[in-house]
Amino acid sequence: MQVEQREELIRYVQSRWGGPNALRLAGSGSPLTMLPTGLEALDDLLGGGLPAGRISTLRAGHSSGATTITHTLVAASQRREYVVVYVDAERSFDPASAVRSGVDLTRLTLVQPNDALEGLAIATTLARCKGFDLVVFDRLGASYEPHMLSTWLSCMATLLHGANTAMLLVAGPAGHGDAYHGGQALAHYSSVILAARRSGWLRDGSNRVTGIRATVRSIKNKTGALPGEVELALHTGRGVFSTEGMERLRERCRSSR
Secondary structure: OOHHHHHHHHHHHHHHOOOOOOOOOHHHOOOOOEEOOOOHHHHHHHOOOEEOOOEEEEEEOOOOOHHHHHHHHHHHHHHOOOOEEEEEOOOOOOHHHHHHOOOOHHHEEEEOOOOHHHHHHHHHHHHHHOOOOEEEEEEEOOOOOHHHHHHHHHHHHHHHHHHOOEEEEEEOOOOOOOOOOOHHHHHHHOOEEEEEEEEEEEEOOOOOEEEEEEEEEEEEEOOOOOOEEEEEEEEOOOOOOOHHHHHHHHHHHHHHO
């Protein structure tokens, strides 16, 4: 096929089926950018951070460090002036914990949906508006039917790519019944899959617990980084809790319902 014929065909497909994303030369896309997580060892494992325009999944159980890792990522993104939205699907967001990890509540958009379906719908709308650099969805549970989740992930993969928005999905640990609860869809549509587990506790000189040691394993990474694992020291820390920030957060919670 001659160059003129190819370009004419590309223009026809673009006009007929939805713009430049319908058909384009493979080398004409935007270069892949990374969102650093704020944890140097984890960024080294990932090859720079989480990929923009892609879905990343963090699989973890309770007391595994997933919350601290997620909040640290949000704080690191805010320091780079990125716009972040946090979908608190289980209504378990702890403002004090977020502040201790460095999150600026006055610049965080928090959404607390009433149920699972509403959470998916809101996340889709956020990705479609192209106004955010990072969308955190915390968390995907067993209440999401596999077919529904697969359809949603397919839609989100397209929207995130078009908006160059990174998404972090926090999900439960893989295990029995994982395929039924959408594990296969997550494995297919996620460019990065991480698994976190607690490997120990951090203690001070008085033997008081000050944090946890978490082992994070890279299960899948389509951005090119090699598989591996890293141990993170996640300190609880002491943040200064802003009364003004808390009030703004409450207002955003009320307006999102």
